[in-house]
Amino acid sequence: MFKSLFFLAFGSLSACFANEFENPDLTTTWVGIATLIIFVVGYFIIANEEKYHIDKSVPALFIGIFTFLLIAVYYAMNNIDIHLVHDEAERVILEIAEIFFFLFVAMTYIESLIHMGVFDRLKYNLISKGYTYRKLFWATGFLAFFISPIADNLTTALILSTVLITIDKSKKEFLVPGAINIVVAANAGGAWSPFGDITTLMAWTSGKGHFIDFIYLFPASILGYFVTAFLLSKVVPTTKPDFHADTEKPEMKEGAKAVIFLGIITIVTAVLSHQVLDFPAMWGMMFGLVLLKVHSFKLSKKFGKDHFNVFESMSKIENNTLLFFFGILAAVGALYFVGWLTLASVVYHPDYLGPTLSNIAVGFLSAIVDNVPVMSAILKANPDMDLSNWMLVTLTAGIGGSLISFGSAAGVGVMGKLKGIYTFNTHMKYAWTILLGYFVSIAVWYFQFEMLGFN
Incomplete structure (x- = not known):
């Protein structure tokens, strides 16, 4: 098991292609x-979170922070310019912070909507319509596809x-295909929007495409999802x-309606802040947090402080997810810095698999x-790809996690x-x-970007 995970973890890094490496090759x-061994062992513990009962953020933070400290010690022992490590650590922190605060605000809005009863009302509206199980299957699937972006x-x-x-607690012939349908729909919906998945957000904030470029993935996402949903629906009562x-x-x-509008x-x-003003996208998100706080202040004056409190919504955010994200990206940054991503870049070369x-x-x-470290490794290595292939890897990293039950968050x-x-x-x-x-989505991408030339 450990050997297979070692191979897979190293394989995730081989999906990368780097520009000329400027720092000493320490591989x-x-x-x-x-650094490589710590990453593999740490990822083994992350993959077996339920077995070891260790929250995934703990090993992720350890391998991300400790490996950078080890590298700094090596530089100091060998009289190599320590400022190289310092500068790389600052770059990693900046990259993580842009996405970290973006997700922080997004999660705050979601928790605020839950607190305001928006999703409870949604649940009631669905189950009170008198729909059949099959209609509910389609309704929950399409809601997942269009909410996740x-x-x-x-x-x-x-x-x-x-x-x-809420609909049914025991009917497996509805719950199993319904659960798969939701997972596939949520991942497919997240693939065509920079807000829908961490990997898509990473690609967007890294400047691999404009906002509208990701929207072009909508046909590939929805048609691939529709094929899966159509086949699954045949077994639903x-x-x-x-x-x-x-x-x-x-x-x-x-x-509550004002919170939706502010979102x-x-x-x-x-x-607009990212595409027009060339600011990090999180800057616009933080401005949205200010608006939400002002709205919360007005509601507390009118209905009392217990009616809605932004800080209460913040307290319910899944901080372990944010910390896991911090740790795993720092770990990939360390692997990049010592040279492993450059060493494993051969598969993207045209003489081998190609992009x-x-x-x-x-x-x-x-x-x-997991799609987060894989996408992080690819972005760090920065392969020489055109827009069409950057959109392809965004699509496949997003929807590929649906292939296995634990393949996506x-x-x-x-x-x-x-x-x-x-x-x-x-x-x-x-x-x-x-x-x-999955293959239908790729076929649609090929038709759009390769045959029609959406570049």
Whole structure:
């Protein structure tokens, strides 16, 4: 098991192609070997989080921070310019901070909407319509696809898997395909929006495409998802779930609609600040946080401080996810700095797989390892690719995680919500439908970008 994970972790790095490496190549030194071993062991613990009962943020932070300290010690011992490590650490911090605060604000808005009862109302509206299981299957799937571009795939999957349990707690012939449908939809929806998935956000903030370039992935995302959903829907019952007419209708809190409106304004501000003013996207997001705080202050004056408090929403953010993100990107930064990504860059060369086949393979790798470190490694190595291939790797890294139940944050989250129902085995029973959708998405990308020339 450890050997296979070692191979996969190293394989994730081989999906990279670097420009000329400016720092000393340390891959054959003790610090270079130690950095790689620490990364592999740490990632092994992360992959077995449930077995060891260690939160994934702990090993991620350790390997990210400790490896940089080791590199600094090596530089000091060998009288190499320590400022090289200092400058690289600052670059890594800056890259992480841009995405860290972006996600921080996005999560705050999501928690605020939950507090204001927006999603409770959504759940009630779905289950009170008298839809059949199959109609509910399609409704939750399309909601996941169109909510995740605005929120994110994990939050969307968690909310809508809760809706599934609300509809029926035991009907596996509905819950299993419904859970897979939500995971696939959330990941596919996140692939065509810079806000929908961490990997897409990373590609956008790294300047690999303008905001509109990612929107061009919409046809590939939705058609691939539709193929999978259509095949899954055939096993979903056409009967209706029970619904008690005396169930109390939840009401949204006063000011909830304004929070929704401010969320939209925040997204627009983030896009404009990045695309027009050349500011980091998080700058616009932080401005949106200011607007939310002002709205919270007005509501507290009118209805009392317990009605809505932004800081209470912040306290409910999944900080372990943010810290995991910090640690894993720092770890990839260390691997890049010592030279491993340059050494493993050969697969992107035209004499080997080349960009297109390598990017298609990234989707399968993302399902096994995790799309965040894979995409981070690719961005760090910065292969010489045109816009079409940067869009392809964004697409495959996003939707590839759906191939295996634990291949994406959305899948892991839904497994936790539907314990004993949505499992690795129940997912793999229908994995062929996801694989077909994956190749349909790639075919649509090829038609758009290679045949029609969307560059």
